Amino acid sequence: MSASTAATATATAAADAGSAEPCCAEPLPVLGRDVTVPLVTGGEVTYAALDYAASAPALQRVWDDVAAYAPYYGSVHRGAGYLSQLSTDLFENSRRTVAEFLGCREGDQVVFTRSTTDSLNLLAAALPADCQVFVFETEHHASLLPWRDARVTYLNAPRTPGEAVRTLERALADRDPYGPALVCVTGASNVTGELWPVRELAAAAHAHGARIVLDAAQLAPHHPVDIAELDVDWVAFSGHKLYAPFGSGVLAGRADWLGEAEPYLAGGGASRTVTRRADGGVDVEWHDTAARHEAGSPNVIGAYSIAAACKALTEAGFDSLVARERQLIRKVREGLAEVPEVRVLSLFGDDAPRVGVISFVVDGWNSSHFAAALSAEYGIGVRDGLFCAHPLVRTLLGSAPDEPGECGAPEAAPGERSLNAIRVSFGAGTPDEHVERFVRAVKELVSDGARWSYRTEDGRCVPDTGADPAATAA
Numbered sequence: 001m002s003a004s005t006a007a008t009a010t011a012t013a014a015a016d017a018g019s020a021e022p023c024c025a026e027p028l029p030v031l032g033r034d035v036t037v038p039l040v041t042g043g044e045v046t047y048a049a050l051d052y053a054a055s056a057p058a059l060q061r062v063w064d065d066v067a068a069y070a071p072y073y074g075s076v077h078r079g080a081g082y083l084s085q086l087s088t089d090l091f092e093n094s095r096r097t098v099a100e101f102l103g104c105r106e107g108d109q110v111v112f113t114r115s116t117t118d119s120l121n122l123l124a125a126a127l128p129a130d131c132q133v134f135v136f137e138t139e140h141h142a143s144l145l146p147w148r149d150a151r152v153t154y155l156n157a158p159r160t161p162g163e164a165v166r167t168l169e170r171a172l173a174d175r176d177p178y179g180p181a182l183v184c185v186t187g188a189s190n191v192t193g194e195l196w197p198v199r200e201l202a203a204a205a206h207a208h209g210a211r212i213v214l215d216a217a218q219l220a221p222h223h224p225v226d227i228a229e230l231d232v233d234w235v236a237f238s239g240h241k242l243y244a245p246f247g248s249g250v251l252a253g254r255a256d257w258l259g260e261a262e263p264y265l266a267g268g269g270a271s272r273t274v275t276r277r278a279d280g281g282v283d284v285e286w287h288d289t290a291a292r293h294e295a296g297s298p299n300v301i302g303a304y305s306i307a308a309a310c311k312a313l314t315e316a317g318f319d320s321l322v323a324r325e326r327q328l329i330r331k332v333r334e335g336l337a338e339v340p341e342v343r344v345l346s347l348f349g350d351d352a353p354r355v356g357v358i359s360f361v362v363d364g365w366n367s368s369h370f371a372a373a374l375s376a377e378y379g380i381g382v383r384d385g386l387f388c389a390h391p392l393v394r395t396l397l398g399s400a401p402d403e404p405g406e407c408g409a410p411e412a413a414p415g416e417r418s419l420n421a422i423r424v425s426f427g428a429g430t431p432d433e434h435v436e437r438f439v440r441a442v443k444e445l446v447s448d449g450a451r452w453s454y455r456t457e458d459g460r461c462v463p464d465t466g467a468d469p470a471a472t473a474a
Contacts, residue, residue, distance in 0.1 A: 223322060
């Protein structure tokens with residue numbers, strides 16, 4: 001059996017062992033679904049992981065696939081041994097699987113990175129000279145901040161999808177000088193969950209001679225992403241939001257800027273040949289394939305885990321996944337709408353299509369205090385803060401652009417006003433009971449208050465373990 005055949009057989013066996021026919025009415029099996037956590041009020045409860053927008057739990061199928069491959073682990077690309085050849089084939093097969101998942105065009109490259117942040121920094125390092133970048137203030141910091149060596153135009157938050165397209169068109173038409181340009185835009189907001197008009201923005205970019213990169217970190221786990229159909233030039237996403245373990249990401253798309261740029265990292269794997277010159281220096285010929293930006297020993301397990309997640313989501317069927325997620329979104333939004341003190345944050349309005357990401361604030365509550373009570377008293381994990389999208393959250397909260405606030409919890413004590421919000425997020429592995437418990441908990445906390453006292457410790461709101469629960473209840 002050849003190494004290529006063995007690699008394919010290993011992957012197929014792992015997939016068969018770790019998967020069953022999914023039902024559209026049931027969540028996909030994920031790691032941690034049976035984990036129990038202690039409650040500050042006593043007892044334990046099954047943990048409700050509702051922070052998918054930060055890190056989705058790994059699919060059981062992905063974990064099983066990786067475990068099946070682990071005994072065959074070997075060095076990639078430079079080993080003559082059987083396991084090295086098998087691992088190399090598995091790594092390159094993973095690249096092809098991801099390309100198929102993304103609908104890559106002929107000539108597109110798939111580069112494995114560490115994360116969405118790493119992918120966009122790689123692209124930023126590959127921009128041609130005098131490139132101008134256009135990015136909305138609504139972006140995650142991974143999309144907002146990498147363009148330090150380019151001329152950047154930050155666009156104000158639009159209030160409708162149509163306004164987003166018109167704003168971009170005006171900015172591109174007015175640019176001076178008229179040189180290379182790149183537009184960076186999210187597919188789904190990591191704050192509001194709202195879907196952005198990617199295809200229309202791509203058309204606007206191309207009509208004005210610009211290219212566009214799609215931050216699909218929040219979109220790819222919830223909806224199919226097709227590079228050719230959306231007509232974007234590049235797509236970036238992370239494994240840890242796509243139900244794969246930490247430490248892997250993808251930048252996929254056009255090869256020309258990447259092939260013309262200096263390697264993102266200099267080292268083995270990126271170089272084709274290295275020779276000494278007569279004057280004692282070194283001449284290097286770099287690869288012109290994806291390997292040019294993958295120096296060092298590749299993360300073969302990370303690449304394979306992303307490919308396994310791509311296969312699992314494709315086989316589960318995005319139509320059924322989307323339909324079920326819409327039901328969960330409706331449950332959460334309708335439940336929150338029944339609480340007058342809750343204000344859901346939105347750019348495009350209640351009717352905008354969205355993924356399972358919802359941010360809100362509660363009148364009379366410090367958001368960090370509210371999130372801490374959800375965790376300590378109900379076993380529900382959400383996120384509070386500015387979600388690494390500071391300009392957007394400040395805009396949605398109506399605060400001054402320079403008002404203090406942090407990506408995590410601020411220093412405000414329980415009950416004090418704070419410049420932050422609460423985010424609940426969910427996906428293919430979320431049971432109905434988790435969102436139902438969340439809605440019930442929000443209603444109880446707002447109507448009855450917390451059952452425990454809390455204090456600020458190292459910038460986080462935490463239960464006061466020295467508190468007397470009877471006194472707290474009184």
